[in-house]
Amino acid sequence: xxxxxxxxxxxxxxxxxxxxxxxxxxxxxxxxxxxxxxxxxxxxxxxxxxxxxxxxxxxxxxxxxxxxxxxxxxxxxxxxxxxxxxxxxxxxxxxxxxxxxxxxxxxxxxxxxxxxxxxxxxxxxxxxxxxxxxxxxxxxxxxxxxxxxxxxxxxx
Amino acid sequence: xxxxxxxxxxxxxxxxxxxxxxxxxxxxxxxxxxxxxxxxxxxxxxxxxxxxxxxxxxxxxxxxxxxxxxxxxxxxxxxxxxxxxxxxxxxxxxxxxxxxxxxxxxxxxxxxxxxxxxxxxxxxxxxxxxxxxxxxxxxxxxxxxxxxxxxxxxxxxxxxxxxxxxxxxxxxxxxxxxxxxxxxxxxxxxxxxxxxxxxxxxxxxxxxxxxxxxxxxxxxxxxxxxxx
Numbered sequence: 115x116x117x118x119x120x121x122x123x124x125x126x127x128x129x130x131x132x133x134x135x136x137x138x139x140x141x142x143x144x145x146x147x148x149x150x151x152x153x154x155x156x157x158x159x160x161x162x163x164x165x166x167x168x169x170x171x172x173x174x175x176x177x178x179x180x181x182x183x184x185x186x187x188x189x190x191x192x193x194x195x196x197x198x199x200x201x202x203x204x205x206x207x208x209x210x211x212x213x214x215x216x217x218x219x220x221x222x223x224x225x226x227x228x229x230x231x232x233x234x235x236x237x238x239x240x241x242x243x244x245x246x247x248x249x250x251x252x253x254x255x256x257x258x259x260x261x262x263x264x265x266x267x268x269x270x
Numbered sequence: 271x272x273x274x275x276x277x278x279x280x281x282x283x284x285x286x287x288x289x290x291x292x293x294x295x296x297x298x299x300x301x302x303x304x305x306x307x308x309x310x311x312x313x314x315x316x317x318x319x320x321x322x323x324x325x326x327x328x329x330x331x332x333x334x335x336x337x338x339x340x341x342x343x344x345x346x347x348x349x350x351x352x353x354x355x356x357x358x359x360x361x362x363x364x365x366x367x368x369x370x371x372x373x374x375x376x377x378x379x380x381x382x383x384x385x386x387x388x389x390x391x392x393x394x395x396x397x398x399x400x401x402x403x404x405x406x407x408x409x410x411x412x413x414x415x416x417x418x419x420x421x422x423x424x425x426x427x428x429x430x431x432x433x434x435x436x437x438x439x440x441x442x443x444x445x446x447x448x449x450x451x452x453x454x455x456x457x458x459x460x461x462x463x464x465x466x467x468x469x470x471x472x473x474x475x476x477x478x479x480x481x482x483x484x485x486x487x488x489x490x491x492x493x494x495x496x497x498x
Contacts (some may be wrong), residue, residue: 155426165404165409165410165411165413165433166410166433167400167410167411167412167413167425167426167431168410168413169426170413170415170426170427171413171414171415174415174416174417175415175416175417181478210484239493
């Protein structure tokens with residue numbers, strides 16, 4: 115992946131005010147590149163005058179930040195109690211099989227990232243799969259196939 | 271001057287003192303693992319918890335970081351405090367029960383064995399090395415990374431740190447000896463716990479490389495590290 119230093123620098127200039135802007139800058143980078151490139155952490159640490167170790171510490175602490183590229187489409191499967199007893203493990207299994215990745219993983223072509231989450235608070239709709247922020251309720255293994263087909267088709 | 275009471279002793283201190291400093295200066299013993307005089311308090315180990323008695327009941331506070339206020343009533347050996355201290359030590363023993371520092375605490379509190387054991391680890395995540403590297407040496411080559419079970423002290427990207435100056439201050443302040451230093455030749459050292467092998471450079475406190483032993487006597491004094 116080609117990371118443009120100019121682009122990174124512009125992004126940092128937009129978000130940065132002082133060394134307290136580290137998280138704001140990293141959030142911007144994550145939104146733009148779907149992960150935090152090594153170059154971004156080094157540039158951010160130099161321009162905001164924080165040690166690289168601190169930038170790395172922040173990057174590894176928050177789940178919102180990723181050091182490896184996330185897929186274009188993020189699938190979150192709710193594993194909360196209600197969804198669990200309604201069959202979310204089977205839904206998750208189906209996704210694992212169809213995509214060929216495990217929890218937290220990303221497909222090799224970087225199209226899909228699969229993750230489990232704890233409870234979305236929409237238990238009446240369970241089991242739930244969230245695709246790029248869109249909630250799909252009452253999921254079954256069969257509906258997984260339909261969902262994946264729909265997303266892949268929209269890709270073109 | 272501020273007046274407070276610790277263990278029924280009336281105590282007078284100047285503004286800015288923490289409960290721990292006030293207690294220790296008056297001969298009241300409070301155990302700590304993550305505290306060092308020359309570093310800002312971090313309140314990570316929770317061994318220093320003391321009970322503050324208030325009008326609406328008691329609460330536990332980390333004495334290393336709690337500033338003295340007029341009229342405070344603190345207890346350092348009440349049931350509440352000893353229970354909390356025992357819990358902290360029991361948790362420490364689950365991964366660090368093999369360390370002399372932890373065993374000493376366990377013996378003092380009368381804890382025979384931990385109720386759970388996890389993978390053994392020399393590092394107790396007290397953060398002293400990270401804080402010393404940042405606050406005293408001024409470099410910040412290491413930090414606490416990840417969270418939960420994977421939390422550890424490491425260099426950025428777990429590769430050799432370009433910022434590390436091989437001063438070995440981290441090894442000096444480590445209370446458990448989790449950091450290994452190896453002196454190869456007079457100027458060159460390797461920090462073993464994370465890959466870092468360069469020629470030693472001067473830090474911001476000394477303008478030249480100190481000769482002789484890795485830790486000159488006055489450097490220990492400067493850091494407030496005492497031989498236990």
